Amino acid sequence: MTPGVVMEIGRQAIEVTLLLAAPPLVAALLVGLLVSIFQAATQLNEATLQFVPKLVVMFIVLLLFGPWMLQYLMDYIQRLFESIPQLIG
Secondary structure, three states: OOHHHHHHHHHHHHHHHHHHHHHHHHHHHHHHHHHHHHHHHHOOOOHHHHHHHHHHHHHHHHHHHHHHHHHHHHHHHHHHHHOHHHHHO
């Protein structure tokens, strides 16, 4: 196995990680921003106010994107396992 192959496998792993983490992180970022704007407009400075909306939105995002995320991860793992014979020999 050459260093180039190792770098390619690492690049693909990072790509998969970023794609799988993006939907929940983007949703949490947007909800946090909206709640922060609401807090600034109403001058409600409660730190726990952001927790419940983020939790609900993360749950909804995982329900919506969960099947896609799981399928994408399983496809990557299957391709990786199928390439083991070529990588070794």
